[in-house]
Amino acid sequence: MMITRQLKKCFLALIFSLGSIVMFSNVENTEVLTRHEEGGEHHANAASESGLVDSKEEINAYKAHHLADSHDFHLFSYGGEHGSQRHHVGFSLPVIVWTSKGLVVFMSSEFHHNDDGHHIVSKKGIKLAKLHSKIYELEANAHAINFNKEHHPINAHKVLDFSITKSVLGMLIAGLLMLLGFSSLAKGYKRGAIPTGFGRVLEPLVIYVRDEIARPNIGEKKYRKYMGFLLTVFFFIWILNLLGLTPLGFNVTGNIAVTVCLALFTFVITTFTANKDYWKHIFWMPGVPVPMKIVLMPIEILGMFTKPFSLLIRLFANITAGHAVVMGLIAVAYTAREALGVAGGFGVSFLLTLFISLIEVLVAFLQAFIFTMLSSLFIGMAVEEHDHH
Amino acid sequence: MNLLNDFSPGLFIMQAIILLVLIVLMRKFAWKPILDSLNSREEGIKDALDAAENAKKELQNLNADNERILNEARAERDGMLKEAREMKATMIADAKAEAEAEADKVIKQAQVAIIAEKKAAIADLKNQVAGISVEIAEKVVKTELADKDKQLALVSSLLEEVTLN
Numbered sequence: 406m407m408i409t410r411q412l413k414k415c416f417l418a419l420i421f422s423l424g425s426i427v428m429f430s431n432v433e434n435t436e437v438l439t440r441h442e443e444g445g446e447h448h449a450n451a452a453s454e455s456g457l458v459d460s461k462e463e464i465n466a467y468k469a470h471h472l473a474d475s476h477d478f479h480l481f482s483y484g485g486e487h488g489s490q491r492h493h494v495g496f497s498l499p500v501i502v503w504t505s506k507g508l509v510v511f512m513s514s515e516f517h518h519n520d521d522g523h524h525i526v527s528k529k530g531i532k533l534a535k536l537h538s539k540i541y542e543l544e545a546n547a548h549a550i551n552f553n554k555e556h557h558p559i560n561a562h563k564v565l566d567f568s569i570t571k572s573v574l575g576m577l578i579a580g581l582l583m584l585l586g587f588s589s590l591a592k593g594y595k596r597g598a599i600p601t602g603f604g605r606v607l608e609p610l611v612i613y614v615r616d617e618i619a620r621p622n623i624g625e626k627k628y629r630k631y632m633g634f635l636l637t638v639f640f641f642i643w644i645l646n647l648l649g650l651t652p653l654g655f656n657v658t659g660n661i662a663v664t665v666c667l668a669l670f671t672f673v674i675t676t677f678t679a680n681k682d683y684w685k686h687i688f689w690m691p692g693v694p695v696p697m698k699i700v701l702m703p704i705e706i707l708g709m710f711t712k713p714f715s716l717l718i719r720l721f722a723n724i725t726a727g728h729a730v731v732m733g734l735i736a737v738a739y740t741a742r743e744a745l746g747v748a749g750g751f752g753v754s755f756l757l758t759l760f761i762s763l764i765e766v767l768v769a770f771l772q773a774f775i776f777t778m779l780s781s782l783f784i785g786m787a788v789e790e791h792d793h794h
Numbered sequence: 795m796n797l798l799n800d801f802s803p804g805l806f807i808m809q810a811i812i813l814l815v816l817i818v819l820m821r822k823f824a825w826k827p828i829l830d831s832l833n834s835r836e837e838g839i840k841d842a843l844d845a846a847e848n849a850k851k852e853l854q855n856l857n858a859d860n861e862r863i864l865n866e867a868r869a870e871r872d873g874m875l876k877e878a879r880e881m882k883a884t885m886i887a888d889a890k891a892e893a894e895a896e897a898d899k900v901i902k903q904a905q906v907a908i909i910a911e912k913k914a915a916i917a918d919l920k921n922q923v924a925g926i927s928v929e930i931a932e933k934v935v936k937t938e939l940a941d942k943d944k945q946l947a948l949v950s951s952l953l954e955e956v957t958l959n
Contacts, residue, residue: 474805502804539802566804573808580816587824594831598838611828632829633821641816662806666813 464736470520471732472656472725473538475571476500476513480653493518498574503565504542506531513568522550522558533564540566572663575655579644583637587611614639618778622785631784634674638667639777646724646769650731650762658772659724661717668717671780676709679787686791712783716776723772727765734758926956 458467477497485491497514506529513535515526522536525543532543534550541561543550550558569577590604590611600608619628619635645657657663685691687705690698738754745753930952934945 473800474802565807566802567808568804570805572805573812576809576812580812580819583816584819584823587820587828591824591827591831594827594835598831598835608828608832611825612832615829615832629829633817633825636825637813637817637820641813660802660805661800662802663809665801666806666809669810670813 459739461740464732464739468729468732468736470538471654472659472728474656474660475538476516476535476540476568477518478571478574498571499569500540501567501569502533502540502542503567504529504531504533509533522561525549534561538570540564540568571655572657572660575645575648575657576641576663579641579648579657582644583640587640610640611636614777618774619781622778622781623788624785624790627788628781630678631674631781634670635777635781638670638780639773642667642720642776643770643773646772647766649724649728650765650769656724656728658720659728661721664717664721667720667776668713671716671783672710672713674780675713675783675787678784680790682789682791683787712779716779720772720776723768727761727768731758731761731765734761923956930956 458464477495479493479495481495482491482493497512499510500513500515501508501510503509509528509531511526511528516524516535520535520537522534522541524534525548526533531545532547534541534543536550536558540563541550541558542564543561547560551560553559586603586607590600590607593600593602593604614636615628615632618639619632622628623631642658645655645663648655649657649659687709688702690701690705693701734757735754737757738751741750741753744750934948934952937948
């Protein structure tokens with residue numbers, strides 16, 4: 406009974422890991438795309454001073470730009486045809502950076518939408534420039550960023566960036582939505598045992614996470630302690646995934662720093678609530694001969710880290726790949742213009758994008774579910790009471 | 795490595811802080827009350843179901859009790875009827891026996907009385923016979939003491955007269 410359950414768990418983990426590998430290869434592709442774009446960037450910039458996104462290079466650059474975090478909230482742009490002025494609509498966000506002179510705060514509008522490091526902002530006697538959504542501090546005597554052959558700056562270094570970037574804003578919005586929605590659900594229970602209004606939608610989701618994710622994986626006795634984390638993470642990831650599908654263009658969960666942080670939480674919780682049996686199974690696997698114990702030890706220790714690592718890569722890769730595919734399909738409208746005509750290009754693009762977007766809605770839920778599910782599975786493995794055979 | 799280059803430590807720290815604060819806030823203001831309410835509601839439902847089940851069982855018990863009481867009453871009634879019937883039979887039998895006994899007694903008394911009467915009659919008869927005999931003897935003695943033949947004829951004629959009645 407015990408063994409079959411273990412096997413089932415391992416099998417499940419394996420399936421999801423395979424899924425993540427497939428997705429990972431997808432990301433490699435996007436990386437290649439991005440590199441390609443980096444090489445041809447100057448050319449692209451030169452070709453489109455107007456700021457129009459039209460050619461393949463421009464589309465790739467736009468895609469890479471979207472996938473990266475951003476310091477201002479860009480909604481849409483218009484104009485720029487036939488040499489007219491290109492207008493960007495959006496709003497700037499606060500930049501908060503820790504520099505050699507301490508904390509510096511200003512609005513991102515001071516960079517004037519410049520993202521290639523040419524616009525220098527001077528604050529507190531230091532010079533800051535924004536390059537590919539990263540903020541660099543120039544060395545004291547430098548007046549402009551000098552690049553080496555790989556297009557890396559040589560006289561500037563990155564600063565610790567606590568800015569309210571688009572991703573941070575997304576997280577704050579998601580957090581706010583969660584707080585508003587669920588605290589109203591919580592308050593609703595004071596009026597009666599049956600929730601009313603939007604609470605009717607939220608309550609089954611909470612019950613779902615509790616009964617389908619936490620209880621079966623962690624166990625009836627211990628699940629309650631981890632519900633706070635699991636529920637928060639589930640809804641946080643889900644809302645952010647869904648926000649990423651809106652035209653607002655958030656890409657929070659497709660941001661490696663975000664998924665690393667989420668997975669780290671799971672790792673810390675797993676490691677610090679693990680019981681004696683968990684460590685015993687890692688360092689001195691019971692029930693196998695001594696040479697096997699020695700062989701299994703490094704594998705199990707590696708397993709401690711690969712489990713959360715698979716979590717972070719899976720979420721990151723799925724969401725990044727999803728965004729890349731959706732943007733690529735939208736771009737079909739432009740890239741297939743010659744082959745299919747304007748109407749044909751738009752039609753094909755529309756249908757394909759619609760199809761993939763629907764799948765992405767499913768993926769948004771699925772990734773939140775899988776992350777929470779596997780987190781609870783890992784926690785469950787760590788706190789499981791083994792009956793001694 | 796593009797991935798490593800993309801990794802922003804600042805964003806990581808912001809995310810960690812936001813997530814931590816969010817977990818704490820959500821636990822306090824949302825998850826704890828929600829889960830508590832859900833638990834208490836589920837327990838309430840469970841209790842209500844148990845109570846309903848118990849009520850059902852009690853009702854069944856009550857029905858069984860009623861049935862039992864009814865059966866008992868019926869049995870009692872039957873018993874009473876049977877008893878009454880038996881009582882009637884015994885009473886009749888007793889009355890019969892008593893009547894017979896009384897009749898026997900009356901008959902016996904009558905017999906005794908008859909016998910006594912008979913004895914008395916016989917005694918009386920004997921007395922009368924003795925008296926008659928004495929009278930006859932007197933008459934014989936008075937009238938015909940001389941003639942022996944006549945005496946004998948007399949005696950025999952007297953004897954003929956005397957019939958033992």
